[in-house]
Amino acid sequence: MRIGELAKATGTKAETIRYYEREGVLPAADRTDSNYRDYTDGHLATLTFVRRARELGFSMSQVRELLALSDHDDKPCENVDQLVQRQLVEVKRKIADLSAMRDELAQLLRSCQSDRIGECRIVESLGRRN
Amino acid sequence: MRIGELAKATGTKAETIRYYEREGVLPAADRTDSNYRDYTDGHLATLTFVRRARELGFSMSQVRELLALSDHDDKPCENVDQLVQRQLVEVKRKIADLSAMRDELAQLLRSCQSDRIGECRIVESLGRRN
DNA sequence: GCTTGACCTTGTAGTAGCTACAGGGTCCAT
DNA sequence: ATGGACCCTGTAGCTACTACAAGGTCAAGC
Numbered sequence: 001m002r003i004g005e006l007a008k009a010t011g012t013k014a015e016t017i018r019y020y021e022r023e024g025v026l027p028a029a030d031r032t033d034s035n036y037r038d039y040t041d042g043h044l045a046t047l048t049f050v051r052r053a054r055e056l057g058f059s060m061s062q063v064r065e066l067l068a069l070s071d072h073d074d075k076p077c078e079n080v081d082q083l084v085q086r087q088l089v090e091v092k093r094k095i096a097d098l099s100a101m102r103d104e105l106a107q108l109l110r111s112c113q114s115d116r117i118g119e120c121r122i123v124e125s126l127g128r129r130n
Numbered sequence: 131m132r133i134g135e136l137a138k139a140t141g142t143k144a145e146t147i148r149y150y151e152r153e154g155v156l157p158a159a160d161r162t163d164s165n166y167r168d169y170t171d172g173h174l175a176t177l178t179f180v181r182r183a184r185e186l187g188f189s190m191s192q193v194r195e196l197l198a199l200s201d202h203d204d205k206p207c208e209n210v211d212q213l214v215q216r217q218l219v220e221v222k223r224k225i226a227d228l229s230a231m232r233d234e235l236a237q238l239l240r241s242c243q244s245d246r247i248g249e250c251r252i253v254e255s256l257g258r259r260n
Numbered sequence: 261g262c263t264t265g266a267c268c269t270t271g272t273a274g275t276a277g278c279t280a281c282a283g284g285g286t287c288c289a290t
Numbered sequence: 291a292t293g294g295a296c297c298c299t300g301t302a303g304c305t306a307c308t309a310c311a312a313g314g315t316c317a318a319g320c
Contacts, residue, residue, distance in 0.1 A: 036286080084239055189306090
């Protein structure tokens, strides 16, 4: 299949697919006579895997690790488990950070009762004294 | 005050302060005879404002907007309000996205009962068939 | 007076993960 | 043979810093 078809099938831009190839998360495809990339179903599966992992917030290097691990059918999957575990912790941390932001922003909004900047609690709360 | 002092006072690296100057979120300071930047308390207040806004997730261009707005004491602060509102919505959206990620990651972890990659639900769920 | 070390200066390049060209080649239908 | 849709490579841009390199300044200590 050509790059455009693979792109459509996975919701990925062709440029991104080529980028993934350069970054080593998608093996280079064979080329046609006219030098077009020719992808297999294996490529489709791998790209789906990569996109899914990226959607779950794994970094490119983590994706590389996951791919390397998933290539060894017979090895224990405790390492995969660990990567997922670590990512889960990271995501939870981000949620906590954002929740704090959300609360502070909501607090800011509640604090502003005035209508002129000069008396605006928001501007004041952020630390500006003119 | 010199850049190092301002840096320490605000928990910002000197390089970041110079970057903020280039980006127009912190006015250029006067220079001493030896060409060192010489900051005022006004700079300290502005930098505190900028850092706080950045911590709350505002982008640099939003920070620029907030600064521009906060310069007009007599104008209504409804625009400030709107910016905060919009940022709150955005933060909530990110929290929702991350919560979905968290749930999926947790689900992945629960799904993996096997110990070999070949049978690993995690690898399978991500879309890889070898 | 000279050195040492901490500070400051500019300018440039790197980070992550794409995305968007420019400038060119290929292929198929009309 | 011409148009349009696709493909190719290579490079530059995006955000918000961060990290140098190569050099200038200044106060303290000998």
